[in-house]
Amino acid sequence: MLSKFLQRFTLPLALSVALAAAPVMAQQSQGMQHDMPNTPASRAYMQSMENMNKAMMSQPMTGDADHDFASMMRLHHQAAVDMAKVEIQYGKDPEMKKMAEKVVADQSKEIKELSTWLERHPVQR
Structure with a gap:
């Protein structure tokens, strides 16, 4: 049962994490360029x-x-x-x-x- 749960939610969870991290990574990149x-x-x-x-x-x-x-x-x-x-x-x-x-x-x-x-x-x- 746990295996089915993991299969069903792993990809959506990974995508959610990636989407949530994108703005932070963009800000860090802009910050590096801004301070340059x-x-x-x-x-x-x-x-x-x-x-x-x-x-x-x-x-x-x-x-x-x-x-x-x-x-x-x-x-x-x-x-x-x-x-x-x-x-x-x-x-x-x-x-x-x-x-x-x-x-x-x-x-x-x-x-x-x-x-x-x-x-x-x-x-x-």
Whole structure:
């Protein structure tokens, strides 16, 4: 009897919790952006993170750990490249700019490697 109860109410309960949490999460996100300095670099960093989060959340999981890792890491590395380009454009410290240039080179190489692997290993459904 308990099993039937759980089956009947688990999904609606989970959806209710998710819907109740959505406004809180939105407020937290807005609060982070509200407290953020309004500089071109800050806005660009935030945009790169938002782009990554949207892309990663919309990327369906295949159930294949290798494929999902490669897909997610490719998006993660692209965000690192995007953020490094912000440093290159707006940063002032030569050491940080040099590190950002290295990030662009290294992560771009890894993005290519991940893309090549994904092309060679299509999802088996």
